[in-house]
Amino acid sequence: MGAGVGLSALGSMLSFLGVMLLMVVGFVWFPLKRAIRKFTGKNEDAPAVEADRRDDDTQT
Structure with a gap:
């Protein structure tokens, strides 16, 4: 056997x-x-959901 x-x-x-x-x-x-x-309460996956909630709040 060789080095290879x-x-x-x-x-x-x-x-x-x-x-x-x-x-x-x-x-x-x-x-x-x-x-x-x-545990820290940070959710990086939800910015779009938060934007939808804000839009819903402004319409009512």
């Missing part, structure tokens, strides 16, 4: 470890971010 086989194996192993690390980070970070947003 070893470098390919090393690259594959590093890629696999990187993917596993990113998977764990994503699995922990996104629910944590949602929980933080829930």
Whole structure:
């Protein structure tokens, strides 16, 4: 076996470890971010809903 086989194996192993690390980070970070947003009361997904509520309030 030559150097190419070893470098390919090393690259594959590093890629696999990187993917596993990113998977764990994503699995922990996104629910944590949602929980933080829930507890702080900030909701970044609702500006359009707030605009609709303001429009409804001005019409009545």
